[in-house]
Amino acid sequence: MTEDICAQDRQDFGITDLVNELRQLRTQSLASRRRKNPPPKLPSKKILGSVIDNLSAVLFPNRLGLLELTAEGTDYFVGQTLDSQLRELYKQIRRELQYFDENQDENSHHVNTQALELTRQFAKQLPDVRVLLETDIQAAYEGDPAARSPDEVLVCYPGITAIIHHRLAHILYRLGLPLVARIISEIAHSITGIDIHPGAQIGDSFFIDHGTGVVIGETAIIGRRVRLYQAVTLGAKRFTKDTEGMLVKGIARHPIVEDDVVIYAGATILGRITIGRGSTIGGNVWLTYSVAENSRITQALMTTEPCAGASSI
Numbered sequence: 001m002t003e004d005i006c007a008q009d010r011q012d013f014g015i016t017d018l019v020n021e022l023r024q025l026r027t028q029s030l031a032s033r034r035r036k037n038p039p040p041k042l043p044s045k046k047i048l049g050s051v052i053d054n055l056s057a058v059l060f061p062n063r064l065g066l067l068e069l070t071a072e073g074t075d076y077f078v079g080q081t082l083d084s085q086l087r088e089l090y091k092q093i094r095r096e097l098q099y100f101d102e103n104q105d106e107n108s109h110h111v112n113t114q115a116l117e118l119t120r121q122f123a124k125q126l127p128d129v130r131v132l133l134e135t136d137i138q139a140a141y142e143g144d145p146a147a148r149s150p151d152e153v154l155v156c157y158p159g160i161t162a163i164i165h166h167r168l169a170h171i172l173y174r175l176g177l178p179l180v181a182r183i184i185s186e187i188a189h190s191i192t193g194i195d196i197h198p199g200a201q202i203g204d205s206f207f208i209d210h211g212t213g214v215v216i217g218e219t220a221i222i223g224r225r226v227r228l229y230q231a232v233t234l235g236a237k238r239f240t241k242d243t244e245g246m247l248v249k250g251i252a253r254h255p256i257v258e259d260d261v262v263i264y265a266g267a268t269i270l271g272r273i274t275i276g277r278g279s280t281i282g283g284n285v286w287l288t289y290s291v292a293e294n295s296r297i298t299q300a301l302m303t304t305e306p307c308a309g310a311s312s313i
Helices: 001-013 015-032 045-059 074-099 109-124 124-144 150-154 158-174 178-192
Strands: 233-235 268-270
Touching: 045 124, 045 158, 045 178, 074 109, 074 178, 074 233, 109 124, 124 150, 124 158, 150 233
Parallel strands: 233 268
Antiparallel strands: none
16 A cells, blocks of 8 residues: 555656656756766765864864873874875865866876875875964954953854865865865855855964854955954955956956954955055945055045054045
8 A cells, every 4th residue: 555655646746757857957958068978976065074174173183173082192083084084085176176177087097196196285284274273263362352262262263163164275276176175165154154265365363253244255365463353245346257248257356455454344345455454444334445554444434544654545
């Protein structure tokens, strides 16, 4: 009886017709993209999320590692975790390389060799990431009176979670792996509400307070000791199109924020403009022009109030 009901349900749902229709749509989609065969498998968001979590534990084993981890076992934990996670990352990198070069088989010697070399180059930069993250954590601790310890900042603050993901994703982006990098950045976006494109260049001692709604575009350049508050946007003012009306990719279109700048909640800064060193941008300001060093930009009348000794704009 159960089998008869299941068969009847399948017929009532129109599954056979749906399968046929979805197959036709896939075929049409492949044709529109000039593909003869289904595309290779994409890197796995689920696996990459696990890789970043575990690499975070490698960078900070005593805070993000195993609860029962002892001092004697730390190096063993770091080594074992690195070995397993770099192997997983290698597989995801290989998938990206094969995806963008359909002429290469997934198991080809060329793809495997290139993926291995890129994974090695990524791994070599992990100590530098740890150094940078220490400055980010310290900046958050010193910049937030509610923070009671750097450890609290590391395990609790969404801005630190986002910047850990970004520091790792940015390396992959620079290595020519934009898809894996973008997946990692979007994992952080979904967790924290902070959207940092992996192409953005961010200096040391970076602090995002609260964080929700922050957007940092691909070609943004952020200097040292910069602090952002929630809902800040570093975006593009306009998008250049080619003669066929298609968006031109890769051009510099996001702001440059120099050292020691503070940008308060809700500020929107658009275009390839420069925010001079030591400036403060007030809450809810809409800014589309460059400002000199040590400027004070407020929402009221959108006037510029340079600090003592600074030139007027």
